[in-house]
Amino acid sequence: MSQSLPKLPSIQRVFLESIASSDPEGRFIEVNGIQTFYKLSIPQKHQQLLQQQQLIPNEPNKPVILLLHHILGNQYTWRLLMQPLADATGCHVIAYDRPTFGFTERPTHWEEGKNPYTQEASVEFVHQLISALGYEEKKISFVGVSAGGSISCRFAIKYPNLVHSLCLLAPSLKPEDQGPPPIGRHILGSAPGRLFLKAALYRYIPLTTLYHDCNSIPDWETVVKPNYRIPLTLPNFYESLSWLMKYFVPLEILPLKSYLARLPILYLSGDDDKYTHVDNHIEIYEEIRSVAPPDAKLEFKILNNCGHLPQDESPEEVFNSIVAFLNRVGI
Template sequence: MALPSVQRVFLESVASTDPEGRFIEVNGIQTYYKKAIPQSHGQLLQNQQSIPNEPNKPVILLLHHFLGNLYTWRHHMQPLADNTGCHVIAYDRPTFGFTERPTKWEEGRNPYTQEASVEFAVQLVANLGYENRKIALVGVSGGGSIICGIAVKYPDLVHSLCLLAPSIRHEDQGPPPIGRHILGSAPGRLFLKIALYQYLPITLFYHNTNSIPDWETVVKPTYRVPLTLPNFYESVSWLMKYFVPLDLLPYKNVLAQKPILYISGDDDKYLHVDKHREVFDEIASSCPNVKMEFKVINECGHLPQDEKPQEVLNSVINFLLSLQI
């Protein structure tokens, strides 16, 4: 049996400080995730009773943003499970958090492409035992484009979409090609190391960091811890090098087949709220008979789950309950 890599051992050691975190292998990558189940289910387990099989209940999957990690959902996971009766999963996408960052891969299996991110999320759900369940998808920014990619490629798997300031338009997904080429080079990697060490978390993404719960004690540290982990800067550079935006809006008719909650901050400096409204209207007009909601959160920037966690949580819960989840 091959010995585990130094990277895997190190990541497991650092992550072990949180007893709720778990690892599972997905497509050969050691993946860090958390799962929340309704408290009523937890009580049944404590009493050594089986959890009732509810095949009609979807599983809720949360996808974080570029340079984020699953801790961005710390205010959301358990309340979502308790209020909907669903199991809730969040994970660190490859490159980020405590998930392994591959340094080599077989031809055609590059883990740093957008298409690979779509396949990875679907496989994670299957590996955790939910392959026969619909998925209620929640994604923020770049995570929003990935869940739309899932809805386009695997529409039969998708229950609904909750999009938080998503990057859906082709031109809004990441830097332009020349920027990706530069950031994917050796000099670009050095620039990333200097810039991220100095400026992460990027305050431009927020309306007012002083209003964010636990900004100094929790939010900033959870963004910065991955900077010290093995192969972080290399994997960010590879992510930029191999990044090709998902072509999503040409498939708006497919996206519009699913109920959609679209949330934007009124002070999104990365993608203006008017652009978000245009994208939502374009999708919603394709299928007017499907439930669609557009919500603007006041005094909020590009990452509403960080800045206004309770408002986001209430909106997602109310939306899912309205679908008789």
């Protein structure tokens, strides 16, 4: 009787795993057939128990904190927040590379109805990831920046019973803020658009216009910029980004804002956000607050000398704001 040979991993998977192996804190897990790169930080007191071969205490009411990065970002953007958040809250903290970005696999084929490059697929991917990691019994405290904020909000609208709270950093909630206009998506989703992405992105990523002053970030030229650029050199990046644009449909969020307003929300905006002006953030927050119940736990804060990516420019203030907020709403 003949035996079938074991299925070999794709060249893309082998390459991604080889490159990612230089980061000892990173891990891979298969989620819906996609090899997904993520990092997990647990409180140091839990690490000490594990080193002593003791059980970690069961804390069923503690949420898991999930960090969602922006378009053209990756989990590296949370480097200054992960362990501090775990230690300060006693929660497990997860950051992952969304499909298309970072070291996560970029599928080139998919079954009908299972396109991984739609916005709704990004929302469902959160559900699948949390289950794959074994946290399906816990509620999620989201920390999402820009497009990560829109995915967090859409998840909260669809699965409110699974959400503990939302910490939104310069979130992209209006349709026009979530991505390029339809004509831009059409062009970038075409073969010529793909060539344009290849010619332009590596030179300009990370986009300095997303910051108040990128040169104020420690090790910007020597460490930070290269870590944002490395994924752009990996297999199928430009193809998958082009597909993301081709199939992009903005998430419906603000028409369903009454669902969001029932959840605890911390909304942070930089005073020098050149992508979504602070006045627009204030308008969106007030729109959500206008439909909130009397006992709603909603907070808004403006960060001084800060652009569209507060976790990079103002990590300490972001950390303090999140921890104080979570303590107030109960964690």
